[in-house]
Amino acid sequence: MEKIVSNRQVPAMNVLIVFAHPDRRSLNASLRDVAVEELEALGHAVEVSDLYAMAWKSAVDGADFPAIDPKARLKVAAASGDAFAADALTDDVKAEQAKLLRADVLILQFPLWWFTMPAILKGWVDRVYAYGFAYGVGEHNDQRWGDRYGEGTLAGKRAMLIVTTGGWREHYSPSGINGPIDDLLFPINHGILHYSGYTVLPPFVTYRVDRLDDAGFAQAAAALRERMRTLESTQPIPFRRQNGGDYLIPSLELRPGLEATGVSGFSLHLKQVE
Amino acid sequence: MEKIVSNRQVPAMNVLIVFAHPDRRSLNASLRDVAVEELEALGHAVEVSDLYAMAWKSAVDGADFPAIDPKARLKVAAASGDAFAADALTDDVKAEQAKLLRADVLILQFPLWWFTMPAILKGWVDRVYAYGFAYGVGEHNDQRWGDRYGEGTLAGKRAMLIVTTGGWREHYSPSGINGPIDDLLFPINHGILHYSGYTVLPPFVTYRVDRLDDAGFAQAAAALRERMRTLESTQPIPFRRQNGGDYLIPSLELRPGLEATGVSGFSLHLKQVE
Numbered sequence: 149m150e151k152i153v154s155n156r157q158v159p160a161m162n163v164l165i166v167f168a169h170p171d172r173r174s175l176n177a178s179l180r181d182v183a184v185e186e187l188e189a190l191g192h193a194v195e196v197s198d199l200y201a202m203a204w205k206s207a208v209d210g211a212d213f214p215a216i217d218p219k220a221r222l223k224v225a226a227a228s229g230d231a232f233a234a235d236a237l238t239d240d241v242k243a244e245q246a247k248l249l250r251a252d253v254l255i256l257q258f259p260l261w262w263f264t265m266p267a268i269l270k271g272w273v274d275r276v277y278a279y280g281f282a283y284g285v286g287e288h289n290d291q292r293w294g295d296r297y298g299e300g301t302l303a304g305k306r307a308m309l310i311v312t313t314g315g316w317r318e319h320y321s322p323s324g325i326n327g328p329i330d331d332l333l334f335p336i337n338h339g340i341l342h343y344s345g346y347t348v349l350p351p352f353v354t355y356r357v358d359r360l361d362d363a364g365f366a367q368a369a370a371a372l373r374e375r376m377r378t379l380e381s382t383q384p385i386p387f388r389r390q391n392g393g394d395y396l397i398p399s400l401e402l403r404p405g406l407e408a409t410g411v412s413g414f415s416l417h418l419k420q421v422e
Numbered sequence: 423m424e425k426i427v428s429n430r431q432v433p434a435m436n437v438l439i440v441f442a443h444p445d446r447r448s449l450n451a452s453l454r455d456v457a458v459e460e461l462e463a464l465g466h467a468v469e470v471s472d473l474y475a476m477a478w479k480s481a482v483d484g485a486d487f488p489a490i491d492p493k494a495r496l497k498v499a500a501a502s503g504d505a506f507a508a509d510a511l512t513d514d515v516k517a518e519q520a521k522l523l524r525a526d527v528l529i530l531q532f533p534l535w536w537f538t539m540p541a542i543l544k545g546w547v548d549r550v551y552a553y554g555f556a557y558g559v560g561e562h563n564d565q566r567w568g569d570r571y572g573e574g575t576l577a578g579k580r581a582m583l584i585v586t587t588g589g590w591r592e593h594y595s596p597s598g599i600n601g602p603i604d605d606l607l608f609p610i611n612h613g614i615l616h617y618s619g620y621t622v623l624p625p626f627v628t629y630r631v632d633r634l635d636d637a638g639f640a641q642a643a644a645a646l647r648e649r650m651r652t653l654e655s656t657q658p659i660p661f662r663r664q665n666g667g668d669y670l671i672p673s674l675e676l677r678p679g680l681e682a683t684g685v686s687g688f689s690l691h692l693k694q695v696e
Contacts, residue, residue: 207542268541270536270541319674324675325669327608399590412684
């Protein structure tokens, strides 16, 4: 059978969606289906890692490193690095790493539980992001402190979050009680995605999802389709590169004078866009 | 047998340590033992939830709500609230909730993995922090938006984090590339602990733990013992109370005029201490 190719002028990409909701009838699953449908209509190839459907193992433990003596002390980073170097990680982890290497775009999709990702998705990060694969990559010297924060195994690829929350948009606004949504997601966008090399796009966040009616869903779906159509043209979050000269080495503190007036905290790590 | 009571003038408390490291020979486990020993020497009663030893289930799914038809759509907050109200949560979750109610002090202890807690501990929060227990508590009206952020089931108790990280202290400093440690821990300290009512103490953080020698361990252990001796007198993080007048209701944005000059992001939610 001939493959039907979209007539849109968009180069076909491989997209991986890592999905973390327990119910396939959830709003999250509906939004995932919208994203997949739009991406496939654009001619992209989509893989979905549905963590609940896969019964993903969340906890890092000795069973993750079958080559290591189970009676020996488990030093997680060392065990992870040894196993990655020897191609001795477990098959489930190796399969996810292969998907990441294949994908031009990574999407992590989840409901915001306690202001971050559900445990099952954190367990995907903890296990798949092995030493030598997503951290502990590259040389450390006077010029560079490893390949991370803008460099690394996954450099050249794009990533974004699709997030739902029961809370109101205002509660996540710059002065909202939960903290600004961009700051809450910073440890993921910067500390996980940018860290391992990804160019990170702004997140797609849907608020007050428990009260979302049909019109609200239609609006969210339309906005999500637009984000899927613009994966390649959307301006990324302008995180600073670690080894680009903005940080002192080895203290990795921002070089004095680069902070804009009144900027502190996580925002220091954004390039000031003119 | 007569119980031996410490002769220190400290009222005995119940302390719960929720511990999340896979190896009992780890630095984390050694620090936990130091904390337990010091607390018991002070006459306190200590319980430890060693999540790996308990083979704690991390992922929230239908099995958490045995009273609910497994074929019905799973709406997590609603299912959690119904199960809590009907005393129909699973036994492992009920046991942890009982420990929380018994404990005057809660300590969460973990290695910082990807700038937050390991999956197994996130799964403890996701499952134990049920609707009606740790969220969805209290009335919503013009004066108050539920019992949360300083009020709630766990109000009147103290909590703190004990954290280890391989990274350098400078990398977690105010301008360090990872982001300030207090901001990275804000979603836990504010969004989980303060949210459910706890008075939150500053975290105890040990850096560069992969390079910690005997002298470094002795120093960390001495500092941790001091923190255990001062649980009742340590000044808490001055998080604002939601219903104390500092926030507009229902937008829950900080009342204009309360921000100090130059303060933004998570720090807005700290009372300015004179």
